Amino acid sequence: MATELIIATTNKGKINEFKQLLEGEGTIVKSLLDYQTISDIPETGVTFHENAAIKAETLCRLLNRTVIADDSGLEIDALNGEPGVYSARYAGEQKDDQANIDKVLHELQDVPEGQRTARFVCVMAVAQPDEETIFFKGQFEGAIATSRQGENGFGYDPIFYVPALGKTAAELTSDEKNERSHRGKAIQELLKYKNLFDL
Ligand SMILES: O=P(O)(O)OP(=O)(O)OP(=O)(O)OC[C@H]1O[C@@H](n2cnc3c(O)ncnc32)[C@H](O)[C@@H]1O
Numbered sequence: 001m002a003t004e005l006i007i008a009t010t011n012k013g014k015i016n017e018f019k020q021l022l023e024g025e026g027t028i029v030k031s032l033l034d035y036q037t038i039s040d041i042p043e044t045g046v047t048f049h050e051n052a053a054i055k056a057e058t059l060c061r062l063l064n065r066t067v068i069a070d071d072s073g074l075e076i077d078a079l080n081g082e083p084g085v086y087s088a089r090y091a092g093e094q095k096d097d098q099a100n101i102d103k104v105l106h107e108l109q110d111v112p113e114g115q116r117t118a119r120f121v122c123v124m125a126v127a128q129p130d131e132e133t134i135f136f137k138g139q140f141e142g143a144i145a146t147s148r149q150g151e152n153g154f155g156y157d158p159i160f161y162v163p164a165l166g167k168t169a170a171e172l173t174s175d176e177k178n179e180r181s182h183r184g185k186a187i188q189e190l191l192k193y194k195n196l197f198d199l
């Protein structure tokens with residue numbers, strides 16, 4: 001029988017990356033999109049850890065099974081770490097990627113190259129029935145470009161410039177992104193610590 005990994009997310013971009021990173025022989029990834037009867041989980045925390053725990057533990061309790069959640073976001077140094085945990089909702093509750101990008105570009109319009117450093121952060125929570133939730137973290141360093149480049153990925157990828165490759169995250173292949181991304185690194189940590197087949 002195949003091992004099912006349940007990820008408490010509705011974000012299609014994240015789901016695709018989880019599938020690329022974790023699916024393989026005998027392992028399949030399921031998400032909140034496969035549990036349409038479960039309503040949206042409110043992210044009331046003020047840290048990535050709190051929100052990751054809320055998402056993983058809520059679904060874990062409902063299904064009585066191990067659940068993984070990812071809370072992530074973009075920290076921009078010139079904006080004192082904003083949008084951070086509010087990255088999905090930066091330009092409003094409708095969670096519009098294009099409006100979020102426009103807002104970042106506007107906020108940084110007078111910030112010169114060299115002061116546009118930023119990082120993606122991902123905190124992953126693994127919640128298991130009757131056990132303490134465990135956390136894994138990954139970071140992806142880069143800078144905010146002055147305009148959109150590239151069609152791949154999701155969210156802020158078109159304006160997240162990766163200096164080592166001279167491209168934005170939206171110009172990377174999925175393998176190139178997963179090898180160095182915040183999400184990819186958090187999953188590598190998780191896999192070092194925990195055998196997937198124990199989940
Ligand atoms: O809570 P779930 O259902 O997982 O989906 P979400 O989109 O609301 O996810 P978060 O609450 O973790 O918010 C993270 C936001 O940060 C951005 N983000 C996170 N990882 C990213 C990545 O790899 N590339 C581009 N943007 C990313 C993107 O805008 C996300 O909507």
Ligand SMILES: [Mg+2]
Pocket residue numbers: 043088
């Ligand atoms: Mg969210």
